[in-house]
Amino acid sequence: MNDVFAHIAANQERYVKRLQALLQQPSVAAQNLGIQETAAHVVGLLEALGAQVQLIPTAGQPVVVGVIKGKTDKTLSFYNHYDVQPAEPLELWESDPWGGAIRDGRLYARGAADNKGDLVARINAVESYLAVHEALPCTLKFIVEGEEEVGSPHLEAFAEHHADLIHADGCIWEFGSKDLQNRPLVTLGLKGICYVELRLSCARSDLHSSWAAVVPNAAWRLTWALSTLKDPDERVRIAGFYDEVERPNAEDLEALEALGFDERGHKEQFGIENYVNALSDTPLLEKLYFEPTCTLCGFDSGYTGEGAKTVSPHEARAKLDFRLVPDQDPGRVVELLRKHLDLHGFVDVELSVLAAERAGRTPLDAPLGRVVMDTAKDIYDVSPVLVPIAPGSGPIYALCQRFGIPGVSTGCAYSGSQVHAPNENIRLKDFERGTQHIAAIVERFAQT
Amino acid sequence: MNDVFAHIAANQERYVKRLQALLQQPSVAAQNLGIQETAAHVVGLLEALGAQVQLIPTAGQPVVVGVIKGKTDKTLSFYNHYDVQPAEPLELWESDPWGGAIRDGRLYARGAADNKGDLVARINAVESYLAVHEALPCTLKFIVEGEEEVGSPHLEAFAEHHADLIHADGCIWEFGSKDLQNRPLVTLGLKGICYVELRLSCARSDLHSSWAAVVPNAAWRLTWALSTLKDPDERVRIAGFYDEVERPNAEDLEALEALGFDERGHKEQFGIENYVNALSDTPLLEKLYFEPTCTLCGFDSGYTGEGAKTVSPHEARAKLDFRLVPDQDPGRVVELLRKHLDLHGFVDVELSVLAAERAGRTPLDAPLGRVVMDTAKDIYDVSPVLVPIAPGSGPIYALCQRFGIPGVSTGCAYSGSQVHAPNENIRLKDFERGTQHIAAIVERFAQT
Numbered sequence: 001m002n003d004v005f006a007h008i009a010a011n012q013e014r015y016v017k018r019l020q021a022l023l024q025q026p027s028v029a030a031q032n033l034g035i036q037e038t039a040a041h042v043v044g045l046l047e048a049l050g051a052q053v054q055l056i057p058t059a060g061q062p063v064v065v066g067v068i069k070g071k072t073d074k075t076l077s078f079y080n081h082y083d084v085q086p087a088e089p090l091e092l093w094e095s096d097p098w099g100g101a102i103r104d105g106r107l108y109a110r111g112a113a114d115n116k117g118d119l120v121a122r123i124n125a126v127e128s129y130l131a132v133h134e135a136l137p138c139t140l141k142f143i144v145e146g147e148e149e150v151g152s153p154h155l156e157a158f159a160e161h162h163a164d165l166i167h168a169d170g171c172i173w174e175f176g177s178k179d180l181q182n183r184p185l186v187t188l189g190l191k192g193i194c195y196v197e198l199r200l201s202c203a204r205s206d207l208h209s210s211w212a213a214v215v216p217n218a219a220w221r222l223t224w225a226l227s228t229l230k231d232p233d234e235r236v237r238i239a240g241f242y243d244e245v246e247r248p249n250a251e252d253l254e255a256l257e258a259l260g261f262d263e264r265g266h267k268e269q270f271g272i273e274n275y276v277n278a279l280s281d282t283p284l285l286e287k288l289y290f291e292p293t294c295t296l297c298g299f300d301s302g303y304t305g306e307g308a309k310t311v312s313p314h315e316a317r318a319k320l321d322f323r324l325v326p327d328q329d330p331g332r333v334v335e336l337l338r339k340h341l342d343l344h345g346f347v348d349v350e351l352s353v354l355a356a357e358r359a360g361r362t363p364l365d366a367p368l369g370r371v372v373m374d375t376a377k378d379i380y381d382v383s384p385v386l387v388p389i390a391p392g393s394g395p396i397y398a399l400c401q402r403f404g405i406p407g408v409s410t411g412c413a414y415s416g417s418q419v420h421a422p423n424e425n426i427r428l429k430d431f432e433r434g435t436q437h438i439a440a441i442v443e444r445f446a447q448t
Numbered sequence: 449m450n451d452v453f454a455h456i457a458a459n460q461e462r463y464v465k466r467l468q469a470l471l472q473q474p475s476v477a478a479q480n481l482g483i484q485e486t487a488a489h490v491v492g493l494l495e496a497l498g499a500q501v502q503l504i505p506t507a508g509q510p511v512v513v514g515v516i517k518g519k520t521d522k523t524l525s526f527y528n529h530y531d532v533q534p535a536e537p538l539e540l541w542e543s544d545p546w547g548g549a550i551r552d553g554r555l556y557a558r559g560a561a562d563n564k565g566d567l568v569a570r571i572n573a574v575e576s577y578l579a580v581h582e583a584l585p586c587t588l589k590f591i592v593e594g595e596e597e598v599g600s601p602h603l604e605a606f607a608e609h610h611a612d613l614i615h616a617d618g619c620i621w622e623f624g625s626k627d628l629q630n631r632p633l634v635t636l637g638l639k640g641i642c643y644v645e646l647r648l649s650c651a652r653s654d655l656h657s658s659w660a661a662v663v664p665n666a667a668w669r670l671t672w673a674l675s676t677l678k679d680p681d682e683r684v685r686i687a688g689f690y691d692e693v694e695r696p697n698a699e700d701l702e703a704l705e706a707l708g709f710d711e712r713g714h715k716e717q718f719g720i721e722n723y724v725n726a727l728s729d730t731p732l733l734e735k736l737y738f739e740p741t742c743t744l745c746g747f748d749s750g751y752t753g754e755g756a757k758t759v760s761p762h763e764a765r766a767k768l769d770f771r772l773v774p775d776q777d778p779g780r781v782v783e784l785l786r787k788h789l790d791l792h793g794f795v796d797v798e799l800s801v802l803a804a805e806r807a808g809r810t811p812l813d814a815p816l817g818r819v820v821m822d823t824a825k826d827i828y829d830v831s832p833v834l835v836p837i838a839p840g841s842g843p844i845y846a847l848c849q850r851f852g853i854p855g856v857s858t859g860c861a862y863s864g865s866q867v868h869a870p871n872e873n874i875r876l877k878d879f880e881r882g883t884q885h886i887a888a889i890v891e892r893f894a895q896t
Contacts, residue, residue: 203720204720209745217744219746219747223671223674227675271651296665299747299750299764304747308598308745313745321758354755420656
């Protein structure tokens with residue numbers, strides 16, 4: 001590997017410029033901004049690698065698939081996305097979110113960490129590998145979608161129609177960060193998600209609040225409806241919601257123990273005195289990694305400006321996400337939620353589903369996980385950490401789990417990467433190491 | 449009175465122009481827009497009437513007081529305000545909110561109904577009375593404040609310091625409308641109000657919602673806190689809240705009966721199928737006029753834009769108003785609310801008071817009420833309705849009740865006046881009749 005690593009080091013300046021060029025191309029799926037141009041840009045990068053590239057249309061944004069045959073048919077795929085979060089609020093950025101400025105060894109841009117940095121690190125790793133070796137030791141596939149940041153609404157249908165094309169013996173998932181102690185995180189799956197909007201309309205228009213004595217108020221009704229969903233003890237009260245939830249087994253608990261989760265450090269980071277229910281130790285980690293959630297992401301009704309306005313709101317809207325554990329079906333969660341609202345007298349609350357993904361988990365002892373961990377140990381100064389399942393979500397069920405493809409996540413971000421926030425950035429050192437790591441994974445994977 | 453009415457009719461074109469000129473002067477206390485200019489404008493109008501005028505500073509906006517001595521010291525005061533609601537949302541106006549356009553016999557402008565129309569009608573009535581008679585039959589006082597639309601925060605202190613100046617034997621309150629059957633409403637007092645803002649901060653910043661499994665969420669905590677305040681049966685659950693609330697007595701119930709409240713018409717107006725608790729008849733009116741309220745005026749937390757954003761909000765804010773009945777003290781309500789929140793584990797909810805006014809009621813058999821009713825009968829085509837107390841609020845306690853001054857409300861608006869809303873307007877016919885009514889009230893009041 002040393003000659004590959006030397007090639008990566010020698011070409012790092014050019015590799016960073018390649019990333020900057022991709023970052024300078026905005027690609028916000030939520031705003032339909034620059035998506036086609038960025039897909040074409042990615043096609044160009046993969047073709048330059050010598051990949052067989054297809055730009056495959058979906059009912060939404062196209063998926064770029066690039067295949068590079070190696071010495072064997074054994075196949076490793078890379079799942080990435082070329083779309084990014086909106087850059088707003090723009091005024092909080094210290095440099096242009098589409099600029100890719102470098103300061104203090106960090107590269108700042110929307111998408112630097114999530115997820116263009118990882119995509120380019122993977123491309124760079126393949127280029128350096130091929131510069132030193134006559135061929136790849138196994139076949140590689142790049143699967144780069146354009147709607148991850150809006151919930152990958154068309155990826156499941158895409159995967160179903162192109163099952164042969166995306167088939168692989170393992171998949172390196174899109175992201176990876178470091179924990180507060182700077183240890184690289186290797187993650188074996190993701191929670192699912194069910195994101196819904198609740199809407200309520202009680203009258204024709206907002207009324208002077210003197211009428212609220214007798215006219216139904218949408219803000220109250222939605223408050224009451226929501227308060228039936230989850231209690232202050234954080235227990236979700238929707239009947240049947242926990243039916244498929246399994247407690248972590250002995251190996252899972254061991255994995256949680258091994259996380260070395262920095263409770264105090266995260267408290268400081270979040271500015272909180274206590275976690276919910278004053279949880280600590282294993283119960284805290286069990287809740288974070290192995291329990292489903294019901295989270296109020298937004299609530300909006302009536303007058304929300306400064307000062308007083310005596311108004312009785314006729315409309316109210318809330319956004320809720322449920323993070324789901326394996327075996328929970330988002331469709332069933334929506335059914336249970338609808339039933340719950342009806343049973344509690346809130347038939348007038350309208351429910352619409354904005355995103356739905358099932359969880360996917362890769363076994364703790366999966367060989368691919370070991371490959372990623374072992375190679376990380378060789379490259380990073382500190383030992384990597386194996387995360388049994390990410391508390392976040394992604395289309396891992398649609399792309400991997402349902403086809404029996406093990407998925408493992410690793411990447412170039414760190415705990416200060418400000419993912420989804422202003423001043424998103426990666427450290428250039430992590431970008432180089434992440435590139436090395438991918439090259440090492442490819443070689444080791446081919447040998448297993 | 450006929451000669452006075454004739455003078456009003458002959459000068460109506462000029463009187464409407466006088467109102468238009470005042471409406472063309474914006475005066476939004478909430479935005480500190482045009483307040484000084486409008487106060488000076490009102491001073492000019494009252495001086496032209498021959499009043500002794502003072503522009504009295506307060507810790508907020510100045511109060512204009514104009515006194516015109518009459519044949520006796522018996523004194524009737526007019527309470528009005530020269531400030532108006534903000535004109536926003538501007539795009540919903542069919543003509544300039546500061547234009548005073550006339551269409552189909554209606555005058556459109558912010559403040560036309562609330563409350564510049566009434567102020568100018570009263571000025572016009574006095575001018576016409578004095579044009580026909582050598583002097584007023586009693587002494588008149590105009591008290592015109594500039595902060596009514598922001599809760600009259602300095603009027604109580606003003607009244608305390610100038611008790612002699614504002615002393616009167618009766619007060620004609622600022623507003624008055626017609627019901628859905630076009631009957632003029634004569635109102636004998638107002639509910640009080642306590643307007644509070646609840647704020648909660650749970651963490652340093654919004655977090656990716658995957659963390660919501662273990663990090664407190666401000667939107668949930670405020671939802672839970674609010675849901676303890678009032679149940680879906682509309683009963684306020686704050687201990688002690690109803691202590692001072694008295695059921696209406698036999699005369700009150702008779703007055704409610706006499707309202708001829710158009711239940712079906714209001715349902716159609718509001719676009720609702722049912723009133724709260726499916727109330728009807730006397731229980732509906734009792735709730736509207738004689739029970740205090742707890743109204744959620746606004747709720748704001750987290751992501752409220754279109755589509756999905758997986759965020760766990762660190763801040764949440766709600767606005768609540770309590771409409772109070774006589775004997776309920778807004779200060780005590782705030783204390784009870786604080787105690788309630790603490791007892792229910794919401795010590796972290798910050799509470800700030802944005803407005804506080806006690807209720808004030810004038811007895812059903814007060815002579816001033818009879819004067820206003822009897823004169824209304826003479827002037828309007830349909831019989832007036834005596835409203836025992838307005839479900840809305842105003843500084844009637846500070847200015848009248850605490851000094852034992854009976855206050856009765858009547859004015860130029862109608863059920864389509866769009867008070868506080870875009871396209872606020874009055875009918876010119878109501879403006880003229882309202883002017884006649886004031887002249888008749890002055891004469892009849894002097895005789896009682």
